[in-house]
Amino acid sequence: MRKELTMLSDSTVPADMPADEFRRAGHALIDWIADYLTHLDQIPVLPDVQPGEIRDRLPKSAPATGEPIDEILRDIDRIVMPGMTHWNHPNFMAYFAISSSGPAILGELLSAAFNVNGMLWKTCPACTELEQTVMDWLRQMIGLPESFWGMITDSASSSTLQAIAAAREMVKEHPIRQKGLFGAPRLRLYTSEQAHSSVEKAAIALGLGIESVQKIAVDRDYRLDCRLLAQSIASDRETGWLPFCTVATVGTTSTTSIDPIPEIADICAREKLWLHVDAAYGGSPAILPEFRHVLNGCDRADSLLFNPHKWLFVPIDCSAFFTRRPDILKQAFSLVPEYLKTDQDQQAENLMDYGVQLGRRFRALKLWFTIRYFGQQGLGERIRYAIDLAQSLAKKIDQHPHFERLAPTPYSTICFRAHPPEIQNEKELDRLNQQLLDTVNTTRQLYLSHTRLHGQLTLRMAIGNLHTTREHVDCAWNLIQECWKSIYKQVT
Ligand SMILES: Cc1ncc(COP(=O)(O)O)c(C=O)c1O
Known part of the structure; x- marks a missing residue:
């Protein structure tokens, strides 16, 4: 052969x-x-196009034989640009x-060239270790303590989904991972009425349902009202709900308001709720000394995300997800079939253990660059x-x-x-x-x-x-x- x-x-x-x-x-x-x-x-x-216009300029089916690269490049100007x-x-x-x-675009290009799948340490040690390193740099840059562990996800929506899944894993009353939600107590999570829709979407995806999300009203400056949060938790407990998580926002989507994290952290500590902070937009300025305060109290959060693809000059997609409880995250997601076992499993991180996705691309390169x-x-x-x-x-x-x-x-x-x-x-x-x-x-x-x-x-x-x-x-x-x-x- x-x-x-x-x-x-x-x-x-x-x-x-x-x-x-x-x-x-x-x-x-x-x-x-x-x-x-x-x-x-x-x-x-x-662009100045109507729906369907770009599609009409494209062939209805794939070419049977190859076309010259110069022609493909020419069509960027001819077909793609008018719809951009x-x-x-x-x-x-x-x-x-x-x-x-510029440097991020070059990093992205290299990532496509390497085309690694960093699901396991062994499938690309550099991918895992560079990711762990840049996440630790980011952690330090925004002033989170060393107790936070980080990984890259594709989006804030995925980071929040992972955080809520970990929060759910903390529920001791019912082994949800094993048995599913049937027979589980009615779980409640709290977030402000200004929070991003990804919080409700995560509740839908995790089978908790939209009713599990209690939206708390905001004050004049569009910040979650802590008095109402505490009241809502108390009345839910009385009526048979099991409060398990609060999602606070630093930089809400509509107005960029900043929820009062220290007060929310107090309530979460008292009520034993997981605190997740969505700082998708508002986290990046914390790299500036004069803006560090926007993350005040976040050292007490259980998890936090911010999006370098929003305001750290790297192309979409790139969300930085941190948690103080990687053990719980792993408990929620790790599932290792025989064909993914390696000799290094005890000594190295396998990033597939911490989320839904198995395959992961080399996103750390664009951040590192x-x-x-x-x-x-x-x-x-x-x-x-x-x-x-x-x-x-x-x-x-x-x-x-x-x-x-x-x-x-x-x-x-x-x-x-x-x-x-x-x-x-x-x-x-x-x-x-x-x-x-x-x-x-x-x-x-x-x-x-x-x-x-x-x-x-x-x-x-x-x-x-x-x-x-x-x-x-x-x-x-x-x-x-x-x-x-x-x-x-x-x-x-
Ligand atoms: C506060 C906040 N959270 C989450 C998201 C969702 O981000 P992504 O597209 O990365 O899922 C956004 C998007 O603008 C946002 O503003």
């Missing part, structure tokens, strides 16, 4: 792309990416601004700059007679609306602000998102992209004012 193979001429072996061709196309693609990132602000942030929403654009200020930096290239100081300077830009704009909004902010701005996401003094009808204000949002986004020069706060339609402007400068923010504010002028003229 071996002999036969060696006798085949090169051209008859169905092999990979030849190295020379890969090198040439790779250089061309890197050039394309460098140009793309350099000139992004010269193209619209939003550019998340890496300096004027992308919708949702949370995210960025993939990014942290090393910028350093903690460099990363911090970039985050600080974005926060400065947002704080300056917040002041301008406060000074404008036709605009108001609808929530505090602790980071760099501004919640605001147009509200001229003579219009008090809330329905009319909603209509005008929807029109403002649509008008701004229709220009495709700027992308804003919205939320509803106390029933009021609220515009959200999230600053934080690595390429966003003061000039971009000034232009964005000018555009918003221009669009508002044209709308206001029609109603007065």
